[in-house]
Amino acid sequence: xxxxxxxxEPPRRLRTEYRIGLSAWxxxxxxxxxxxxxxxxxxxxxxxxxxSRFFDAVEVNSSFYAVPSAATTALWVRRxxxxxxxxxxxxxxxxxxxxxxxxxxxxxRKMLPRAQATRPRVPSNVLGSKARSWAFGxxxxxxxxxQITGKLGYALFEFAPSVTxxxxxxxxxxxxxxxxxxxxxxxxxxxxxxxxxxxDKTLQFLKDYGLTYVSVDGPRSWATVLPAVTSSTxxxxxxxxGKQPSASKRSDYLYSEKELEGIARIAGAFNGRAxxxxxxxxxxRQDSPVINGLKLKQMLVxx
Numbered sequence: 001x002x003x004x005x006x007x008x009e010p011p012r013r014l015r016t017e018y019r020i021g022l023s024a025w026x027x028x029x030x031x032x033x034x035x036x037x038x039x040x041x042x043x044x045x046x047x048x049x050x051x052s053r054f055f056d057a058v059e060v061n062s063s064f065y066a067v068p069s070a071a072t073t074a075l076w077v078r079r080x081x082x083x084x085x086x087x088x089x090x091x092x093x094x095x096x097x098x099x100x101x102x103x104x105x106x107x108x109r110k111m112l113p114r115a116q117a118t119r120p121r122v123p124s125n126v127l128g129s130k131a132r133s134w135a136f137g138x139x140x141x142x143x144x145x146x147q148i149t150g151k152l153g154y155a156l157f158e159f160a161p162s163v164t165x166x167x168x169x170x171x172x173x174x175x176x177x178x179x180x181x182x183x184x185x186x187x188x189x190x191x192x193x194x195x196x197x198x199x200d201k202t203l204q205f206l207k208d209y210g211l212t213y214v215s216v217d218g219p220r221s222w223a224t225v226l227p228a229v230t231s232s233t234x235x236x237x238x239x240x241x242g243k244q245p246s247a248s249k250r251s252d253y254l255y256s257e258k259e260l261e262g263i264a265r266i267a268g269a270f271n272g273r274a275x276x277x278x279x280x281x282x283x284x285r286q287d288s289p290v291i292n293g294l295k296l297k298q299m300l301v302x303x
Contacts, residue, residue, distance in 0.1 A: 016271045019085060019153065020297040021057035022289045023237065023282035034287040048079045055293065057153060059087040059237075059280045064158070065103055067091050067138040074145040085153040086146055087186075087235075087278060093124045093135045096160040107134055136179045147182060153278060154184035154212060154233055161190040165198065170205065177210050184233040188214035195226065206230040217263060219243060227266045234274040236267055238292070240283035252285040255292045264299040 022030075025047060030036060037047055051058065062068070068088070076086060092099055093108070098121045101109070109117070111131045116122045139155070146152035157176060163169055176185045187206060189195075194202045206213050207230040215227040218239040227236070240253025255263075263279070270277050279296060281289035297303065 016274055017276045018267070018279070018300045019057035019276060020279045020293055020300065021055040021059065021087075021281070022051075022293055023059040023280045023284060024061035025051045025058050027061070027284045027289075029285050030287070030289070033285075034290070036287050036290045045075075045079050048076065052080045052084050054290075055297070056083060057085045057087065057278065057280075059089065059156065059282075061089055063139075063142070064089045064092050064095075064097075065100075066105070067135060068142045070141050070145055073142050077145050077149050077151055080151070085151050087153040087156055087280065088139075088143060088146070089156045089158060091135050091139060093127060094132060094139070095157050096124055096163040098123055098160075099127075140180065143180070143183065152183055153276070154186040154235060155180045156186045156188065156214070156235075158188040158214075159190060163189070164191050164193045165202065173205075173211065174209050184212050184231065185210075186212040186214050186233070186235045188216065188237065199226065203228050203230055217241070227269075229270055229274050232275040234267075234270045234277040236263070236277070236279045238263065238279065238281050238283060240285075240288075251283050252288075253283045254285075254288045255283065257295065260292060260296050260299060264296060267300060 024030070026044070031040070037050060039046075042050065060068070073086075100121055101112070101117070101119060104112070108127060108131050111127055111134075112122065113126060116126050143152055143155065173187065176187070189202070203213060210231060212233045212235055213228050213230040214235045214237055215229075216237050216239060219241055238255070240251045240255070241259070242251065242253040267277055267279055279293075279300070281293045281296075283289050283292065
């Protein structure tokens with residue numbers, strides 16, 4: 001990663017809070033092939049308890065497929081120690097992704113145009129603004145138990161690679177802090193048109209609207225490999241540096257100690273320039289994220 005771009009300049013702090021964790025605590029590869037959890041038969045409650053013994057933050061990936069209910073997030077609150085935080089990924093409808101029709105809740109299935117209802121997957125834009133408003137409402141309700149207990153780190157909007165900086169997209173981005181109030185709203189942009197000659201404009205836009213830029217570490221071919229901070233919260237998502245064409249194979253990656261040292265130096269440069277820095281391991285293959293996450297935690301926080 002290159003030298004970080006810092007647009008947000010708060011008063012210097014003696015110490016910035018660093019949170020290191022995984023991009024899912026129930027990833028299928030981790031459960032089926034990894035050895036992190038001591039028993040394959042552990043319940044969801046036991047897994048979360050075990051995970052929280054090693055990490056004090058986690059990213060929720062399941063919320064990309066279905067918005068969690070308030071009852072579910074309240075369980076997360078009760079099952080984790082004080083100070084533990086959840087970073088929740090926004091539902092795919094809200095980030096320009098294709099949706100599996102079989103997974104749609106009844107409320108959204110009723111909004112599908114008749115011509116789309118029999119297809120296995122549909123683009124999110126066929127559902128329209130009413131569906132998006134419904135999804136935002138459900139997301140706010142689901143986040144509430146985390147917010148009122150101080151256990152919400154950020155809401156992550158990981159936009160589809162097809163999302164470009166059109167006027168419509170920019171207008172939509174400006175609404176996110178209002179749709180998810182009193183929360184850090186983190187934005188991961190995956191289309192190269194946001195960067196290159198437009199990089200400064202993109203980062204300034206995010207800063208102006210109080211949005212947190214997500215710095216990613218990934219394959220060198222990615223246009224978004226750029227460390228920057230645009231708000232009081234800084235977010236790094238580490239996807240692995242695999243060169244394989246498919247996303248699943250790219251994430252099958254174990255960072256070397258030298259690579260982690262480079263990432264730690266970049267993240268360390270944000271010390272005093274952000275209130276909290278998150279580093280989430282998304283190299284989700286077997287025990288790789290656990291191994292790398294624990295090492296990075298040792299480098300940045302000493303334990």
